[in-house]
Amino acid sequence: MGSASSAYRVIYLDVDGRSQKVVFSRFCSPCDIKELFCTATGLSRNTTISLLDSTGAMVSIDPTMPNNSERSPYKVVPITGGQLADKEELFQNVLTQVAEQFSRAFKINELKTEVTNRLAMLEKRVELEGMKVVEIEKCRSDIKKLREEMASRNNSSFLDDNKKLTPRRDVPSYPKYMLSQQTIDALRKPTFDVWLWESNELCIHDNYRNNPFHNFRHCFCVAQMMYSMIYLCNLQDKFTQVDILILVTAAVCHDLDHPGYNNTYQINARTELAVRYNDISPLENHHCAVAFQIFSQPDCNIFANFDPEAFKQIRQGTITLILATDMARHGEILDSFKQKVDNFDYTNEEHVTCLKMLLIKCCDISNEVRPMEVAEPWVDCLLEEYFMQSDREKAEGLPVAPFMDREKVTKPTAQIGFIKFVLIPMFETVMKLFPQIEEVMVQPLRESRDRYEELKQIDDAMNEVQKKKSENLTMGGKKK
Numbered sequence: 001m002g003s004a005s006s007a008y009r010v011i012y013l014d015v016d017g018r019s020q021k022v023v024f025s026r027f028c029s030p031c032d033i034k035e036l037f038c039t040a041t042g043l044s045r046n047t048t049i050s051l052l053d054s055t056g057a058m059v060s061i062d063p064t065m066p067n068n069s070e071r072s073p074y075k076v077v078p079i080t081g082g083q084l085a086d087k088e089e090l091f092q093n094v095l096t097q098v099a100e101q102f103s104r105a106f107k108i109n110e111l112k113t114e115v116t117n118r119l120a121m122l123e124k125r126v127e128l129e130g131m132k133v134v135e136i137e138k139c140r141s142d143i144k145k146l147r148e149e150m151a152s153r154n155n156s157s158f159l160d161d162n163k164k165l166t167p168r169r170d171v172p173s174y175p176k177y178m179l180s181q182q183t184i185d186a187l188r189k190p191t192f193d194v195w196l197w198e199s200n201e202l203c204i205h206d207n208y209r210n211n212p213f214h215n216f217r218h219c220f221c222v223a224q225m226m227y228s229m230i231y232l233c234n235l236q237d238k239f240t241q242v243d244i245l246i247l248v249t250a251a252v253c254h255d256l257d258h259p260g261y262n263n264t265y266q267i268n269a270r271t272e273l274a275v276r277y278n279d280i281s282p283l284e285n286h287h288c289a290v291a292f293q294i295f296s297q298p299d300c301n302i303f304a305n306f307d308p309e310a311f312k313q314i315r316q317g318t319i320t321l322i323l324a325t326d327m328a329r330h331g332e333i334l335d336s337f338k339q340k341v342d343n344f345d346y347t348n349e350e351h352v353t354c355l356k357m358l359l360i361k362c363c364d365i366s367n368e369v370r371p372m373e374v375a376e377p378w379v380d381c382l383l384e385e386y387f388m389q390s391d392r393e394k395a396e397g398l399p400v401a402p403f404m405d406r407e408k409v410t411k412p413t414a415q416i417g418f419i420k421f422v423l424i425p426m427f428e429t430v431m432k433l434f435p436q437i438e439e440v441m442v443q444p445l446r447e448s449r450d451r452y453e454e455l456k457q458i459d460d461a462m463n464e465v466q467k468k469k470s471e472n473l474t475m476g477g478k479k480k
Helices: 030-040 081-105 111-127 133-155 181-187 216-232 241-253 263-268 272-276 282-295 308-323 327-341 349-364 372-396 411-433 437-479
Strands: 008-015 018-025 049-052 074-078
Touching: 008 030, 018 030, 030 049, 030 074, 216 241, 216 349, 216 437, 241 282, 241 308, 241 349, 263 272, 263 282, 263 372, 272 282, 282 308, 308 349, 327 349, 327 411, 349 411, 372 411, 372 437, 411 437
Parallel strands: 008 074
Antiparallel strands: 008 018, 049 074
């Protein structure tokens, strides 16, 4: 850990032919640094910019960017709309590929599902702001054709008494996309940056609420981290395909319809959920119930082709994993796995179930595994949700947890204990079975712990200085 002075960076910018000195903390996010550069050069804070050195080479805008001198300042160049459009088009292409991957994995090929989903997508496009008139008219035309086609098929009989139903070959289908190797590699890594993706483009997310933290973007992060762990730990060769399906399904569904207030609030406030589930993991039980309510709908039943016995196994496995995400059971699940890990047996169903429970727990609280610029915004989102709950608890006269109280908690104090006593011990236990996660998961956690401890030291030093100033002012007032 460095000193307080080493926590700051100095960069020189070329502003209208003169050198402008810019100072910022090395713990600033790339977004904050970009806004600072925009302000220094007289640009709007929301302007998208690139940074060029004296040779014209692009420089990454982040806390680790190379030092320069007053004689060789960096030049700030605004990025034009055309360049942004190219990036947006690239993101859109990748997003459509991910959507197709989900579609292919779950075998959504029935005529009714394809036509209905296509119709809903086109109707939504018509409603979007900023669409050109030509695009709107094209959407309306496509919708009209689809409606006419569905009406004609509903009014005609596919079956005669002496004929069998044969599949139609002229059914409209989604365009087929293949994920590029670059996209696959990105999704396999814990460093994947979910903030580059718009949540309404990732896939169906209507049953996740717009909470600061427990929202669909969190769901996608957990599912992506699960995919990453499956790949890194080579679980596809150790687990059955049904086990892999259970892991991914549980990750996608684990926080469905989360209200933004945790189990403690539900129980203390005696909410409908707490009463319904007898104060036993009310939220997790609710997530399970919502998930299988969705799967019970014909258009959403991704398990329709499984026989009843296989579906029973999938349902029970998914419920077991979602219930395991209740942090009240953290110690119980971790201790159980510790007893098995030294003699782990993949043929033992109890061992495999315990491992799956620990895997979804790791993925659920894995944000600090990711790079700082990806992880830190999640801390802000979580604290915002915590503060909303504690404010409500104070207003309703309910107990308030200190780690949720905006008057008592800071970002470093919130994270240090959680990383040291929850995250690192859990991931290090998993590392005993999968040593390959140390470099990409455990080491980033240790670095995150060190960074927050250094930030706390800086905060403590500043608070001490402020305290002494206050004491001096008080003493001066008494002497007068």
